[in-house]
Amino acid sequence: MEPFLRGCITTLERGAPSLHVVLGNETCDLDSMVSAIAFAYFLSKTAVDQKAAFVPVLNIPRSEFPLRGECTFLLQQNSLSEDLLVFRDEIDLHGLHRDGRLVLTLVDHNVLPRGDSALEDLVMEVVDHRRLERPLTPGLAVTTEPVGSCATLVTERIILKAPDILDRQLADVLRSTILLDCINMAPEAGKVTPKDTEYVTTLESRFTDLLPRAVVFDSLQRAKFDVSGLTIEQMLRKDLKVLSGGDILLAISAVYLRLEELLARPGLKAGFEEFCRARGYSVLVVMTITFEQKSEPFRQLAVYSPHCNLRESVSRALEESETPLLQLTPLDSPDSEIVAYHQGNGQASRKKVLPVIVDFLKAQEAGRSDPAVVCWGWGTVSRVPRGQGEEEGEDVEETACDEEVYLPPTPMNSLVEGCPLDGGLPKLLQEAILERFDKMAVEGPVVDPSNH
Ligand SMILES: [Mn+2]
Known part of the structure; x- marks a missing residue:
């Protein structure tokens, strides 16, 4: 695979005709990375x-890549240098499109995010394990099946159409990805399907020296959280999540x-300070989570702010919270601007602390605290891209629930004052409704749009 990836870089440097x-997808998790690389390799063979040169593109800026511990780990394991990869900030897809030099295959997602919707017409093929959200159009090849990992579908294609291109390295990255996505093929985790198992078994029968499943899974899992x-x-x-209220x-x-x-x-302390200064945060809450064996998560919490009042009032709000009760006990802190706690209630995840x-x-x-207003304050929706972390304990909870939990409740007669039928049926003028929505939008804490 290395010569192929090297060839991609050369092609881009020279500028290919098409x-x-x-x-x-934009999370660039292991499944997206491996599916893109393996499928581009398959197509090239x-x-x-x-006429066109096949190039896998990882849909994040290169600077984000160190945060994908499981991806960097698997590449290292397979002696593949990160220099062989092309990241989204290194290729101008929209420019290529304007020049008429681009076609696309999507793996591990099937609709482009809004910012890329101009590229929709270029999509020739989709290989994905999520629900299909794009219309079937003539000339579009679609492979979708609700398996545990998109890498399973890529493996299937390779085994059926070009088994000869499968070498140990390719087999290893595909199998590792399926193992991670399918939680080591454990049925109780609810991810694995018979097809995932079938292709993991097929890969193992072709390459009998692949490391034991548990070893692969554990090391990837560790790398992901390391x-x-x-x-x-x-x-x-x-x-990271960011909330704003007032200033x-x-x-x-x-x-x-x-x-x-x-x-x-x-x-x-200097790191916290710089992080907040550069992004305009006035206060930072750090929630740490570690998993001791299989017991409940072990949680600790720190509040940092250079502003004494704010630091103290946020700390107090957390200390005094009753739902959930956090059971905070102070820990030693290296700096007076950082307040540290042990959190006795291990069940109180960030999702539960957010409210x-x-x-x-x-x-x-x-x-002042006004319960009638609080209802409208729930405009906080995670900026974590869809699908990110959907395979991991803490994040599953959070990303899966965020949008549900933080949608504003259905307004009870909120478009009219008093009893809705006091003066007959209310007149709902369009302007009045829009104005009301505008008001609602400015009332609630909202997510910082620059947080990404
Ligand atoms: Mn996936």
């Missing part, structure tokens, strides 16, 4: 029409590390 880009190699800034933005921009970062370890990092923060921000905004 490109066939195989694009994974089998396509009848070789933040030890990251800078403080990378650690904080790996799993306060508050960041909540989930970090998969013991808080003691984080606090012992040299330059931690406490939302209430706090609402209260700040209104100068």
Whole structure:
């Protein structure tokens, strides 16, 4: 595969007359990365029409890649250099489109995000394991099946159409991806389907020296949560949500590390300070999660702000929270601007703590806590791209529930004052409704659009 990837780089440097880009989704998880690389490789070996050069593109900027621990780990394991990959910020897809030099195959997703909708007409083929959200059009080849991993569908295609191109390296990256996505093929995890198992078994029968499944799964899982190699800034933005209320921009970062370890990092305070300064956050809440064996998650929490009042009031809101009760006990902190706690209630995930923060921000905004207003304050929707972390414990919970949980409740007669039938049927003028929506939009804490 290395010569193929090297060839892609050369092609891009020289400027090919036309490109066939195989694009994974914007989370660039292991499935998207491996499916894009393997499928582009397959196409390059089998396509009848070789006019276009096949290039896999990872749909994130290169600077984001160190945050995908499982991806960097698998590449290392297979002696594939990151220099052989093409990232989204290294290729101008829209420019190529304008020049009429681009066609697309989508893997591990089937509709382009809004920012790329201009490229929709270029999609020739889709290979995906999610629900199909695009219309079937003439000339579009679609492979969809609700299997545990898109890599299973790519493996199937290779085994059926071009089994000879399968070498140990390709087999290893495909099988590793399926193992991670299907939670080591454990039926109780609810991810694996018979087809995933079938192709993992087929790969193993062709390459009998592949490492044991449990070893592969455990090391990928560990790599995914291993933040030890990251800078403080990378650690904080790996799993970040941002809320705003009034003039306060508050960041909540989930970090998969013991808080003691984080606090012992040299330059931690300077790192927090720079992170907040650069992004305009006035306060940062860090929630750490570690998993001890199979017991419940072990959680700790820290609040950082250079503003004494804000730090104290956020800390108080968390300490005094009753739903959920966090059971916070103070921990030693290396700096007076960082307040550290052990969180006794291991069940209170970030998703459950978010409403406490939302209430706090609402209260700040209104100068008092007004329950009638709080209902409208739920405009907080995760900026985590769809699908990210859908395979991991903590994130599954969070990303899966966020949009449901934080949708505003259906307004009860909120478009009219008093009893809705007091003066007969209310007149719902379009302007009045739009105005009301505008008002609702500015009332609630909203997600910082620059947080990505
Ligand atoms: Mn996938």
